[in-house]
Amino acid sequence: MSVKARKPPSAPPPTIPGMVYRSRAMQQVAVQVQRASQSRLPVLITGETGTGKELIARAIHYLSPRAAHPFSPINSTALQPSLVEASLFGHKQGAFTGAHTNALGTLRAANHGTVLLDEIGDLAPELQPKLLRFLQEGEVHVVGETQPRQVDVRIIAATNKDLQALMAAGQFREDLYYRLLGMTIHLPPLRAHKDDLALLVAHFLRQACQAEGKGIVTISEAAMETLLRDEWPGNVRQLQTEVQQALLAVGSGTQLAVEHLSDRLQLRSMDFDETLDRLFRRSRSQPAAKPALTIEFPRELPLQETYQQMQRQFLIEALQRHGWNLTHTAKDLGVSLPKLRQDLKKYGVR
Numbered sequence: 113m114s115v116k117a118r119k120p121p122s123a124p125p126p127t128i129p130g131m132v133y134r135s136r137a138m139q140q141v142a143v144q145v146q147r148a149s150q151s152r153l154p155v156l157i158t159g160e161t162g163t164g165k166e167l168i169a170r171a172i173h174y175l176s177p178r179a180a181h182p183f184s185p186i187n188s189t190a191l192q193p194s195l196v197e198a199s200l201f202g203h204k205q206g207a208f209t210g211a212h213t214n215a216l217g218t219l220r221a222a223n224h225g226t227v228l229l230d231e232i233g234d235l236a237p238e239l240q241p242k243l244l245r246f247l248q249e250g251e252v253h254v255v256g257e258t259q260p261r262q263v264d265v266r267i268i269a270a271t272n273k274d275l276q277a278l279m280a281a282g283q284f285r286e287d288l289y290y291r292l293l294g295m296t297i298h299l300p301p302l303r304a305h306k307d308d309l310a311l312l313v314a315h316f317l318r319q320a321c322q323a324e325g326k327g328i329v330t331i332s333e334a335a336m337e338t339l340l341r342d343e344w345p346g347n348v349r350q351l352q353t354e355v356q357q358a359l360l361a362v363g364s365g366t367q368l369a370v371e372h373l374s375d376r377l378q379l380r381s382m383d384f385d386e387t388l389d390r391l392f393r394r395s396r397s398q399p400a401a402k403p404a405l406t407i408e409f410p411r412e413l414p415l416q417e418t419y420q421q422m423q424r425q426f427l428i429e430a431l432q433r434h435g436w437n438l439t440h441t442a443k444d445l446g447v448s449l450p451k452l453r454q455d456l457k458k459y460g461v462r
Contacts (some may be wrong), residue, residue, distance in 0.1 A: 121436070126139065126142040126143055126145070126146050128142045128145055128171045129170070129171045129174055129175065130167050130169070130170065130171060130312070131167055131168075131171065132165060132308070132311050132312055132315045133305070133308045133311065133312075134308060134311060135305035135307045135308045135452060136306065137300045137304060138300075140307060141168070141299060141300075142299060144297045145168060145171050145172055145175065145297065146175065147295070148170045148172045148295050148297065148402060148404045149171070149173075149175035149176040150175075150176065150177075150461050151294070151295065151415040152266065153286070153294030153295050154266075154267045154268065154269065154291065154292050154293070154294035154295070155159075155169075155172060155267075155268045155269070155294060155295045155296075155297060156232075156268075156269050156270075156271075156275075156292050156293050156294075156295070156296045156297070157169060157268065157269070157270040157271075157296075157297045158270075158271055158272070158275075158297070158298045158299070159270075159272060159298060159299030159300070159301070160299075160301050160347055161272045161346065161349070161384055162302075162346045162347035162348055162349030163300070163301060163302070163347045163348060163438035164299060164347075164348055164349075164351055165230070165270040165272075165299060165371070166185060166270065167269075168230065168297060168299065169183075169185070169226070169228040169268045169270060170183060170228075171411065172226070172268060173225070173226040173266070173268075176226070177446055178225050178226055178266055180222060181222070181223070181224040181226075182221065182225035183221065183222075183225055183226050183228070184218055184221065184222040184225065184226070184227050184228070184328070185227075185228040185230055185291055185407050186200075186218055186227060186228065186229055186230065187231060187283070188229055188230060188231045188232050188234050188235040189231050189234040191235070191236065191239055193236055193238050193239055196239050196242060197242065197253070197255050198215065198217065198255050199217060199218060200217050200218050200219050200242075200246075201217045201219060201220070201246075201252040201255065202214070202215045202217030202219075202220050202254045202255070203215050203254060203255035203256050203438065204217045204255065204256030205256075210323065213235075217252065217254070219246065219263050219265055219423055220252060220261065220263055221264065221384040222253075222265050223263055223264055224264050224265075225265065225362075226266040226267075226268060227265050227266070227267055228269075228270060229243075229267065229268070229269040229270070229292075230270050231268065231270070231272070231364075231386075232269040232271045232275075232292065233271040233272070233273030233274075233275055233278055234271075234273070235284075237283065237284075237285075237335045240285045240288050241285070241362070242286070243289060243461060244258065244285060244286065244287060244288045247267065247288070247291045248291065250262060250263060250264070251263065260375055267292070269292045275289050276289075277390070284368075293317065297396070297440060299325070299396075301308040301344070301347055302344040302347040302348055303344055305344050306340060309339060309340055309351070310336060310340075312348060312352075313331060313336065313339060313351070313353060313355055316352045316355040316356065317329055317330075317359065317368070317434060319357065320356045320359045321364075322357060324344070326359070326362075326363075326364040326365075327364035327365040328365060329359060329362050329364070329365070329366060329368055330367050330368070332367050332368065332369045332370070332453065333366055333369065333383065334351070334369065334370050335369050335372070338370055338373060338377050338378075339351070339354075339373075339377070339417055342377060354373065354374060354377070355368075357374065358372045358373050360455045366391075373412065379445065423455075423459050424459040424460065424461060427455060427456060427459060427461050428461060429443055430444060431461070438452060438453070
């Protein structure tokens, strides 16, 4: 009798310190993080705003042999051309007006550690050659000194911009781009790995409960479905903010429901007629000086026809606010684009 060979047990998915996930997309990112942590090459992290690029950079650092040394993030947009050499490379006392003491500079202070150049796509063009020179030589020229100093720093860059498009437009140096491009890690937007959303919500709820000193708060099925339906243009950071703000309206040991979510998400959980009814009731409760809807119809119209006229007028006003852009109008109303087109046809709006 033949015996079938057993498959070896599959290895557990790699972990990224500080991040919660189970999706295949993020597991692939975790594999790249593990590889990058054991390399000396520069790393370029790309992805939309709010996807967690700095968390990935920190994970690479703390998994690397450099973990015992500093991790220093630098916001490229905050670097001033007139002070960049002094802030990055350091200066001697008396090197310029206001230099009352010696200063190491960010790169020297992070020696043997890791420096994150965040928002590298926003680095001013006049600063790019200075950074390129450091990447090529591994040396810093301290302001006020004649001899360069050697610095051992791992460089990680992050951006939410298309650097190749910036290069084509002449706004980013091609040689600097390829110097930064030792390894590339792309972070997918949250809408591309929504199977992580429930884990993230539970994680953010636990964090927020601890921060606010509240007992354990759960989330209703309807509220979770509402969160899952959203596209989250601000990604994980936006989801975290939503959970934190919703928790403020929930008592300890209770359940987070749809009514605790932001107005934008509450409107998305309704169909068009419910949305209109909600907004109209809200407009009736607002002061007369600032009406939300400016709709007037003859009182002799039947109730159903009056309601239909109101719906039509509401659609027209929403379209006018957005220059008749259907995509922006649908987003404002919290409905899908096909649903908006269906309502326009239903109520005779062209």
